[in-house]
Amino acid sequence: MRKSEIIIIGIILLSFVVGIYFYPQMPEKMASHWNAQGEVDGYMSKFWGLFLMPLTLVGLTLLFFAIPRIDPLKVNIEKFRKYYDGFIILFSIFILAAHFQIILWNVGIKISPNVILPIGLGLLFFYSGILCENAKRNWFIGIRTPWTLSNDVVWDKTHKIGGKLFKVAGVVSLFGIFFQNYALLFVLLPLILVAVYTIIYSYVEYQKQMK
Secondary structure, rough: OOOOHHHHHHHHHHHHHHHHHHHHOOOOOOEEOOOOOOOOOEEEEHHHHHHHHHHHHHHHHHHHEEEEEEEEOOHHHHHOOHHHHHHHHHHHHHHHHHHHHHHHHHOOOOOHHHHHHHHHHHHHHHHHHHHHHHHHOOOOOOOOOOOOOOOHHHHHHHHHHHHHHHHHHHHHHHHHHHHHHHHHHHEEEEEEEHHHHHHHHHHHHHHHHHH
């Protein structure tokens, strides 16, 4: 088993242990969803409030672990595997942080998700930039458009520019901490712009290669 996989399994186990520990202290209906302004607008039963995040993390982790094994281009994934493993670890920590935020809110320590999300997603976006800059062509990881998947040169060029843009998006997302009522905008708008730009960029680069 890889060292990264042991770390991730440890994070998953910690999330379950925390849920079990806090179970007696939770109300029967837990606050579990917040609107864009950071106000509670959804509740769950105690069981799902404490264990939905850990169970979700289990499912996503199984998917993440399977990808390098089932991808037809898994040889390419091995070339940037350490960056991919780093992303899974960071993602798992983000889910664990969101899990803690829900629990703390329900015991009276009201940390707004509009603080957790800009920090967590900002770091994920920035690291996604690093991952993109090192990713080789494959079917599951990276900026997968018909044009990047069809040409190695287009893949490399798109991921180099996309990596830089994801880093910028990560930095912009962090500013959501200071404008919490608009935190969602600081997270989503840069992500949408990066997605649109890289799709168009990959198409244009592909046309250049064909000529």
